[in-house]
Amino acid sequence: MSGAAAQSQDKVLRIAVQKYGKLVLLKSKGSLDAKLKPLGYSVNWTEFPSGPPILEAINVGSIDFGNTGEAPPVFAQAAGAPIRYVAYEPPAPKGEAILVPKASALTKVAELKGKKVAFNRGSNVQYLVVKALEKAGLAYGDITPVFLAPADARAAFERGSVDAWAIWDPYQAAAEVALEARVLADGTGIVANTQFYLAAQKLLDTDPKVVDVVLDALREVDVWAQSDIHAVAEQLGPSVGLPVPVLELALKRQSYGIRPIDAATLAGQQQLADTFHKLGLIPKPINVSDIARKSGS
Known part of the structure; x- marks a missing residue:
């Protein structure tokens, strides 16, 4: 050669x-x-x-x-x-969401005030959280961010150590199917994704x-x-x-x-x-x- x-x-x-x-x-x-x-x-x-x-x-x-x-x-x-x-x-705004456990009492984003929300630092869902809070009349400082990669965030979500989880597909779909997680808000009308x-x-x-x-x-x-x-x-x-x-x-x-x-x-x-x-x-x-x-x- x-x-x-x-x-x-x-x-x-x-x-x-x-x-x-x-x-x-x-x-x-x-x-x-x-x-x-x-x-x-x-x-x-x-x-x-x-x-x-x-x-x-x-x-x-x-x-x-x-x-x-x-x-x-x-x-x-x-x-x-x-x-x-x-x-x-x-854009695929439904392909990311803020999820809550099936049994959670939370029904709207405004109720996240003072709550722990897990998401990957620097990811697209961080922007979803910022804009969803803004739309609900809250500031980013009104929640406690818990910075976790997807696998660790799911574990925290399952054991109840966070109140909500902002995540994208396919992790989002897996949580909806396997854990019956509820969508508090997806990107529709909030962010493009x-x-x-x-x-x-x-x-x-x-x-x-x-x-x-x-x-x-x-x-x-x-x-x-x-x-x-x-x-x-x-x-x-x-x-x-x-x-x-x-x-x-x-x-x-x-x-x-x-x-x-x-x-x-x-x-x-x-x-x-x-x-x-x-x-x-x-x-x-x-x-x-x-x-x-x-x-x-």
């Missing part, structure tokens, strides 16, 4: 996946390697429990591409991470075509997923360890269509960033459009 050929075989695209979503479907399809082979790339997949550690991994240079909800990119940008928005999925695809700036600087190939492959998976939710749930079930009915519930609340970043979506992100800065959750104001993929990159 020539030196050039050997070098081409050494290029690895490092993709982060969560327990659920289009990237997991793309991984399970096994089609991306063949699409990237002409560019000299293979793929390495790494699972993460949520969005914030994915963007931290991009920040330290161990991941090249991943997807998260709305809030993690804002925290990451405020911290100076070299990330870029490259695409998004339309938009999913973003993000790439390392270094990847866009060196091989922007690779990002385009991944996005094209994701669009193919997206079309298939939308056309046969039951088949998708059956394929995902073994890999994510969740029953088919749980996944079907989550998939029906998911949005479909993977789109280039646009001004309206960035405006929504800017509102989120401004809200978090006003609350002191990020240390400085940011301009989210600064980290949108530029034309031609």
Whole structure:
């Protein structure tokens, strides 16, 4: 093998996946390697429990591409991470919710005053909590946030050590099915719950075509997923360890269509960033459009 050929075989695209979503479907399809082979790339997949550690991994240079909800990119940008928005999925407001136990006396968000609410720090559901409280006439300081990753939050929720849990699908669907958790409020009329695809700036600087190939492959998976939710749930079930009915519930609340970043979506992100800065959750104001993929990159 020539030196050039050997070098081409050494290029690895490092993709982060969560327990659920289009990237997991793309991984399970096994089609991306063949699409990237002409560019000299293979793929390495790494699972993460949520969005914030994915963007931290991009920040330290161990991941090249991943997807998260709305809030993690804002925290990451405020911290100076070299990330870029490259695409998004339309809003899916029912795909995240504030849950309470079946037997809870709580019936509305306003009753969360003075209560313990579990959620993943820096995640999209933190924004849901902020805006849901605001809509109910409460301030963020009126609750006691309990910062827990999804698995730990579910355990705290089950043993009753928190009063409510803000979480996204498929964990949300699993809690509704297995625990008969009640939805106090989902994102409807409160937040968009938009999913973003993000790439390392270094990847866009060196091989922007690779990002385009991944996005094209994701669009193919997206079309298939939308056309046969039951088949998708059956394929995902073994890999994510969740029953088919749980996944079907989550998939029906998911949005479909993977789109280039646009001004309206960035405006929504800017509102989120401004809200978090006003609350002191990020240390400085940011301009989210600064980290949108530029034309031609």
